[in-house]
Amino acid sequence: MTEKSPKTAVLLINLGSPDEPTASALKPYLREFLSDRRVVDLNPIFWQTLLNLVILPRRSPKSAARYAQVWMKEGAPLKVYTDRIADKLRQRLQEKAVNADVFVGMRYGNPSQVEVFKAIHNEHGFDRVLVLPLYPQYSSSTTASVSDAVSKAMQQMKSHPKVRFIRDYHTHPLYIKALADQIREHWAKVGPLGEKDRLMLSFHGMPVRYCREGDPYPKQVRATADLLIKELGADPTKVVLSYQSRFGKEEWLKPYSDDTVRELVGEGIERLDVICPGFHTDCLETIEEIGLELKETWQKAGGQSFHYIPCLNDSEASVSLVESIVEDELRHWPE
Template sequence: MVNKTKTAVLLINLGSPSAPTAQAVRPYLRQFLSDRRVVEVNPILWNLILRLAILPFRSPVSAKRYESVWLPEGSPLIVYTERLAKKLQKAFDEEGSAVKVAFAMRYGEPDQDRIFRELHEKEGFDNIVVLPLYPQYSATTTASVADILGASLAKMRSQPHWHLIRDYHDNPEYARAIAASIKAYWKTKGELGEKDRLVLSFHGMPKRYCDLGDPYDRQVRKSAQMIIDELGIAPEEAVIAYQSRFGKEEWLQPYLTPQLERLAAEGVERVDILCPGFSIDCLETLEEVSDEARQTFLSKGGKEYNYIECLNDSSDAVSLIKNLVSKHL
């Protein structure tokens, strides 16, 4: 039976292993690190390195890291993305909009290719709005989602009307939502003092990618400036950093760890940090930024380190995503 509702919204996030075990992490890492959009090196050489060196050793280590942030319901990234999708569905239902909301992952499950094709081929949705939950565009994320969309369409005899929302890095509502989450935290914790700093940490990438034309770095700095302006703080009160560096190649700078070490050395006592490039909390935010980076700052003389959560499934997140996709329905 064909669903009378003809428009669907598909939220797509990065993905997660199905369990915090080496057996589950290995196939997830293989899929992720085999993506030519993510790792742009000689594929034959990289495949050897991946199979013989990275997967055997990194899988158990990553499994322990995932275990430290795992929720009773599962992976934080998937749990919060699903909650966001359900709340967005409820918001559309309450206003009487005939829209179905679904979610998928670029790597792992729910599989992006399968969900996209099922929406049209099995459920009869002729119009699909696709929103990768990455505020800033990058070939390593958004373009990879687009690649799979293209591969999905190539398999389909009947294709739906579809629209990909490329990014929302300069959307005023996005900046206001991030700023509002910071202000709400400060209302409870107290605003920053003269010896305190706000750190905006974004996921890093090889500098070479941006030199070749990826707009990510430019969009990150635009987003950061809009957030700072929305907060009404002086530029010197906020610091931008890039996290999650992998390998020996030069990545976008400044790197997060040296930034925190520098702040501590300069006498900064308190750091409030958040990750505006992540819509949903995940391993990189909860383990790397909230935990590992905390130890770095405190061990170097800092006195207080506070992690401010991503928007996740908050009311501001639902409102932001709803308004983003509604323009394309």
């Protein structure tokens, strides 16, 4: 690194994806993900036995088939959109002569967050790292896990950089406006909500036990939902909040998205528009689980019109949001 190279590294973190949509690629990815004690905190001896002997052999082929349905030419959607955000952010910062460069790391899979963090300092010579997990709402199973990985990386380094960590952005004005504009753009195409129409805000779920133990996630979800409804000027009775992606037998946050769509059909609702505000970029859990699986659940229950509204991805509003967050942090980070 030359003396003119950027001084601060911006490290964008996302959850991660397998290298390819195959069972052989899914197995190590799922093993790393499901071995994280922040994600599953059951007795490790019991859980690792169950994971390696039962869950991975069964789930890997099934997950591979699901990923194959959403795989893009450039790779997994989550990684593709995260890389695009990084490229656009880097260009904007360069145009403004901001003394920073942008890197991407994945909490699970490649490129490994731990390895990227170490390389930023050891190989590229940056002495400051601004870590931005692309999780709008804080959660112990996502944001805190990223923080754990940063600590792990620093434990493996003889010298490590100064670090600033962005905890969440669930009420950021540009985040709320970007979501609202995404919904408005959709409504401009298909028409506003009628009396028998609903907007569903589907967030990733988590075990209720985590919340009882102090995780602020559901409170931040509610805050995001309230601000979004206000920004839209929508009738609150036509907006439904739900939780998706549960697994296991433990009770998770309710109402569940799949149960909710069945109830809505039973109430005579004819059209359902769904957006996932807890995901910055589209991924398996949005495109496949909501756009395909939840749509099928809706149709089998007798529902009529179903629309999935994409995440912010690498849109102009998305990049402007990330740019604003980064510039604000850098502005308040003394030399």
